[in-house]
Amino acid sequence: MLAAFRHDVHKFTGESHANARETFAGVPVNDTVPSGADSDGAALSRPQDVQEQTVPTHTNHYRLSLLTGKTAYDSSESSAIESDIRDLVAIDQAETAHEQWLGSAVASVFNESAYHPYTSLKYHTLLVAALLDNYRAGAEFSDLRLIVDSAGEVVPFRTVFDGDRFALRLDESADGNPSTRLGTHPWRSWASVWRRLTEHPLDTDRNKYDMTLDANLRRIQSWSTALQYLEEYADWRPDSPRTTDQLESWV
Numbered sequence: 001m002l003a004a005f006r007h008d009v010h011k012f013t014g015e016s017h018a019n020a021r022e023t024f025a026g027v028p029v030n031d032t033v034p035s036g037a038d039s040d041g042a043a044l045s046r047p048q049d050v051q052e053q054t055v056p057t058h059t060n061h062y063r064l065s066l067l068t069g070k071t072a073y074d075s076s077e078s079s080a081i082e083s084d085i086r087d088l089v090a091i092d093q094a095e096t097a098h099e100q101w102l103g104s105a106v107a108s109v110f111n112e113s114a115y116h117p118y119t120s121l122k123y124h125t126l127l128v129a130a131l132l133d134n135y136r137a138g139a140e141f142s143d144l145r146l147i148v149d150s151a152g153e154v155v156p157f158r159t160v161f162d163g164d165r166f167a168l169r170l171d172e173s174a175d176g177n178p179s180t181r182l183g184t185h186p187w188r189s190w191a192s193v194w195r196r197l198t199e200h201p202l203d204t205d206r207n208k209y210d211m212t213l214d215a216n217l218r219r220i221q222s223w224s225t226a227l228q229y230l231e232e233y234a235d236w237r238p239d240s241p242r243t244t245d246q247l248e249s250w251v
Contacts, residue, residue, distance in 0.1 A: 001094035001097075001098075001129065001132065001133065001157060002092070002094050002097060003031045003032075003033050003034070004033050004037065004038075004125065004128045004129040004132045004157075005089075005091075005094070005097045005098070005101060005125060005129060006024075006027065006028070006029040006030070006031065006089060007029075007030060007031060007032070007033045007038055007125075007128070008030070008112075008121060008124070008125060009021075009024050009029040009030055009089055010029075010030050011061045011110055011111075011112070011121055012024075012061075012085050012089075012110060012121075014060070014061055017030070024086075024089055025085075025086040025089045025090040026090065027089060027090055027092070029089065033128055033132060034132065034135075034136075035131075035132060035135040035136065036135075037128050037129075037131040037132035037135055038128050040128075040131050040141060040186040041124055041127040041128035041131055041186070042112070042113075042124065043185075043186040043187055043188075044127055044186050044187070044188065044189070044190075044222070044223040044224070045112055045116070045119045045123075045124055045127075045188065045222040045223050045224040045225065046112065046113055046115070046116040046119055046188070046222060047188070051115060052115060053114075053115060054115055054116055054117075055117050058071070058114075058117045059114060060114055061110050061111055061114050061121075062109060062110060062111070062117075063108065063109060063110055063111040063117060063118070063119070063120060063121070063228070064111070064117040064118050065118075065232060066118050066220070066225060066228070066229045066232075067229060067232045067233060067236070072108060072109045072110075073109050081106055081109060084104075084105070084106035085106055088100055088101070088104055088106060088107065094157070095156045095157075098126075098129060098154075098156055098157050098159075099154065101122065101125060101126055101129075102126065102154065102159065102161075102162045103162075104122055107120075107121055107122035107125065108120060108121075108122045108228060108231065110122075112124040112224055116222070118222070118225045118228075119222055119224045119225050119228075120224040120225060120227065120228035121224075122224075122228065123160065123161070123223065123224035123227040123228050124224045126159075126160045126161075126227075127160055127170070127223060127224065127227075129157050130157060130158045130159070130160050130169065130170040130171075131144075131170065131186075132157070133156075133157035133158055134158065134170060134171065134172065139172050141182065141183075141184075141185060141186055142181075142182075142183070142184045142185070143172050144170050144171065144172060144181070144182045145170070145171060145172065145174055145179040145180060145181050145182065146168060146169075146170060146179060146180055146182060146193050146194075146197070147168065147169050147170070147171055147174045147175075147177050147178070147179040148166055148167070148168060148177055148178040148179065148197065148199070148201050149166065149167040149168070149169060149177060150166065150167065151163060151164055151165055151166055151167055152167065153167050154167065155169050155171065158170055158171050160227060161227050161230060161231070163230065163231065163234050164234065165201060165234075166201040168227075170182070178197050178198045178199035178200070178201070179197065179198060180193055180196040180197050180198060181196075188221035188222050188223070189221070189223075190217070190220055190221055190222060190223045190225075190226040191217070191218050191219055191220055191221055191226075194217050194218060194226070195218055200214065202214050213230070213233050216229065217229070217230065
């Protein structure tokens, strides 16, 4: 499972996959993920046949925020970012790595593909880990569901998002929780899967911020982009340190 969390370290370092280093922070990195989990995870977030800049003014692995349109990278924090990357990559216990990736801020700074800068390396990696763990247990992609769990209810490797209101995982069994099937094959299907959930975890009847969030999640196709957007938006709610007036101007 550690291979899933270390397979795209070359995107942290700005190297191409073909020329990626074999070790980083004293551990082996950039290995192929078994069972096709990496390619399936990539297919959830970006078209595999588009190998050209979709944002002509942005050509690197620093993620663009779908919420602000700005890069998530702060050059004044480059030393801290490098240190945080080393700490994240060097974790040698797979379950601990999964927990740290779920809460990682530094992994959110980078995109999955420079050709698709709104994608998120953090959530691509978590999706790959969830797929790999399910495949290792004998499941096929068509068996899997997106499942809504309570906040803090983390299932090792299978939880792909853990917020302060709910968590999301990929698994075969929903155990009675709100869920829906992913489909027959991996593709950019976030919006359609989100719409099909048997019960939604947002208050779209009374909360205008949840209404806005839900409306946008129903338009985003890329899985890693949607999960990253969900994380960022949570920081902009009225109970965040930012003021309501600022929030209203942003959304």
